[in-house]
Amino acid sequence: LHKLTISAWKSYFEVLKRDMEAAIGQISFTANIWSDSLCRPYLGMTAHWIRQNINSCLTLKANLIAFHQLLGRHDGKALAKVTLNMLNHSSVTLKV
Numbered sequence: 001l002h003k004l005t006i007s008a009w010k011s012y013f014e015v016l017k018r019d020m021e022a023a024i025g026q027i028s029f030t031a032n033i034w035s036d037s038l039c040r041p042y043l044g045m046t047a048h049w050i051r052q053n054i055n056s057c058l059t060l061k062a063n064l065i066a067f068h069q070l071l072g073r074h075d076g077k078a079l080a081k082v083t084l085n086m087l088n089h090s091s092v093t094l095k096v
Helices: 002-021 076-089
Strands: 024-035 041-052 058-069
Touching: 002 041, 002 058, 024 076, 041 076, 058 076
Parallel strands: none
Antiparallel strands: 024 041, 041 058
């Protein structure tokens, strides 16, 4: 089940990256950091962009692009590094 879930996510993520590449203008993102009941820190990132559909209608899109357990320190420098890695992995760094 784990392998199937990872495989499905990878396939979906490739479609999502193509959708974000077609964004009109820039892509914005929001991020949130929290800890679970065992005090393990996590970072989630959501991308927000505008997409023009086949009828030339503009649509606001928003999708989760990353969910990552933070390992080690999570000070400003470490968070910046993780954030840039996530944006690079999503192929949206130049559109932010």
